[in-house]
Amino acid sequence: MTTETAPAAGPATTAPAAPVWSTDPRTGERRAQVAVEARPSDVDRAVRAAAGAAHALADRPRRAALLRAAADHLEGAADEVIAAADAESALGAPRLAGELARTTYQLREFAAIVEEGGYLDVVIDHADPALGRPDLRRIRTGLGVVAVFAASNFPLAFSVPGGDTASALAAGCPVVVKAHPDHPATAELCTRLLRAAAASAGLPEDVVSLVHGFDAGLALVRHALTAAVGFTGSVRGGRALHDIAAARPRPIPFHGELGSLNPVVVTPAAAAGRAAEIGAGLAASFTLGNGQFCVKPGLVLTPAAGTGAGELEKAVVEAAGRAPAAPLLDSRMRVAFLSGVRERAALAGVEELLAAAEEPTATAPLAVRPGVLAVPAALLAADGPHALLLEECFGPVTVLARYRDQAELAAVLARLDGNLTATVQFAADERGEDAAALLRGLVPLAGRIVVDGWPTGVAVAPAMHHGGPYPASTSTSTSVGAGAIARWLRPVSYQAVPQELLPAELHDDNPLGVPRRVDGHPQPGRSR
Known part of the structure; x- marks a missing residue:
């Protein structure tokens, strides 16, 4: 049930895929069929395509360009995006206009974070024979394909173009989003806009893709090439997915925001x-x-x-x-x-x-x-x-x-x-x-x-922490603010590696101007 072996695409099936409907929450009536639920072979293709696009995200300038282009594309289609989201959430145009502004703001903030480079946490310790220490250089790199589960209550800021997607792309990780059934048409629209943004930045469109369906979500967490999961939702649903992620032969990080009483x-x-x-x-x-x-x-x-x-x-x-x-x-x-x-x-x-x-x-x-x-x-x-x-x-x-x-x-x-x-x-x-x-x-x-204030309203700011002890979240990380990028990164140390073989951020002359700590002393990055 929790096998991690990546399935090969099987023979085509004649059974029709289940339809995905957009529903009006004001009346409970179906609006239109917007997609079909993904079969296991569809999930496999999406994850494999995302993994194949990961190498292109290694280019930090293009990643920053993608994030800014995503914000631009969303703003350019603002009327259509807000109308689609309101039709499926009943949250109202004023609230959704604010949510769209928050979404585009955090995309641009992560673009700036990518360019500045401090998130890489570069540390260089030159060789010291007196201490028996070899030359060591550390940097953080993306984990791989990130599965993002869209949230019901934020069809933009915590869904396809939301903070999980923005921070994962900023970390250099391609994203496969599992759409929330409450707003599938909004998810389809936002996915098209993000894929168009990728193309405009010279990146493969498959750095962002979308699947629908409950079973598709399970298959996404179990897929061997999925490297981490971001989830916002219920305790019951989040805990079930967390346990699947932990039970894999190769467990993966599951960053879930679950329930909270907020006393x-x-x-x-x-x-x-x-x-x-x-x-x-x-x-x-x-x-x-x-x-x-x-x-x-x-x-x-x-x-x-x-x-x-x-x-x-x-x-x-x-x-x-x-x-x-x-x-x-x-x-x-x-x-x-x-x-x-x-x-x-x-x-x-x-x-x-x-x-x-x-x-x-x-x-x-x-x-x-x-x-x-x-x-x-x-x-x-x-x-x-x-x-x-x-x-x-x-x-x-x-x-x-x-x-x-x-x-x-x-x-x-x-x-x-x-x-x-x-x-x-x-x-x-x-x-x-x-x-x-x-x-x-x-x-x-x-x-x-x-x-002397109220907790509703979560500012997108470097000092924000949006998480908490279980069951508020399943990890110690934040899902909002600059720190959210750390969820999708892991450190790698290079020992005694010749300069010409190192990532540019680890070269002694710091050609990319990233902030670093060298032999215990902080060095500021190049101002932009």
């Missing part, structure tokens, strides 16, 4: 001084994108009593109640959201402050409205059915856990799994040791710590 702590002083502000901000955050962000705050630890406690809850409910009803990404997610909220609301001691429910509109008969649940924190601090409230419920709902004292707060935090983010809302004067200690306690739980 928020509101201190008593913050509730007393900023209740209305915090309540409105929380509502805006957990309803953003109809609650379909991976960093949606799903658990909020709030004071059970005291000044501002009631006002905060009232502000959350009122603001969330004003949020417009909207469809989820697909009917399956809609059913899971509604049943998940009902199951949580039925637990003893849980109060439904705002009932999430179906709310059809004229243009979106499958729309839902957000919900807010509340529960005594003590019920979350012990084993039992209330542990369900510590699991992510994808969609526009959050849980307010009312803690009576610091002991209850600590007991709930101790039960949390890994998260992408953890947030604290402080009062303006809470900057002492108690506040610092609270933040230190959150560091083991999350990859990003937020103070």
Whole structure:
């Protein structure tokens, strides 16, 4: 079942391939057939073609040109891309215009990273006979073909032209994308644009390709020439693929971003001084994108009593109640959201402050409205059915856990799994040791710590870390920002290799001007 032997293309089959349909999430109706599911032979051809194109990506200037051309092609077809994505996601043109801008920005950022060369982590240690050390030179090189699994909630920024693809191409790795079934037409369009960008940069189009279908995804992870996997999705799906990648005769890296509860702590002083502000901000955050962000705050630890406690809850409910009803990404997610909220609301001691429910509109008969649940924190601090409230419920709902004292707060935090983010809302004067200690306690739980803000919104920046302890992610790497390129690289040391046989980046005269560390001393690269 997990054999790694690369299958040879078999004889043609007469059985028709399963159709791939584009579906309107607002109505649940099929729009059009846009592709067919890939057979094993199709996956094999795609991976082999990608592997055959890898040598062309060794040219760093052409890689940078490809990334910039991809951004240009996407922008040139912006109206078509946004329309296709909206038709399949119901996320709305304004949101998708911002997502497209983010996508093209990160493509150009990775082009600049490729040109600057610091990601290569070049280290040169000249021979030192006194230490018995030979001449050693280290550089990082691409792993090979990367399989990218597109995400449902970001049809652009975390899908075909998204961060996994951009960072893999920047590392010199060709990409085979497994399209998400929620937006196959968008995936087809973006793939055509990226392949055209490759051709315009003088590279083989097969540096980017696309396959459809559940079984195609499994075959992609199992293929002998697949060198690494990038995944954004559910814990269940990601863990299954992770285990396949690990069970191969030659295991490969699996960089998965899975589930996250993204806890928020509101201190008593913050509730007393900023209740209305915090309540409105929380509502805006957990309803953003109809609650379909991976960093949606799903658990909020709030004071059970005291000044501002009631006002905060009232502000959350009122603001969330004003949020417009909207469809989820697909009917399956809609059913899971509604049943998940009902199951949580039925637990003893849980109060439904705002009932999430179906709310059809004229243009979106499958729309839902957000919900807010509340529960005594003590019920979350012990084993039992209330542990369900510590699991992510994808969609526009959050849980307010009312803690009576610091002991209850600590007991709930101790039960949390890994998260992408953890947030604290402080009062303006809470900057002492108690506040610092609270933040230190959150560091083991999350990859990003937020103070007096909200976790929704992941900046594409060098200092960003988008990942966290399992199940937030399956590795210690980030999937956003400059550091994402490291996932697709491995170091290689050259010992006593003549200059003329070395990669140019390792030559003593540094003809390409990359930043390096030579005999323990950092050397800046050539300014551009």
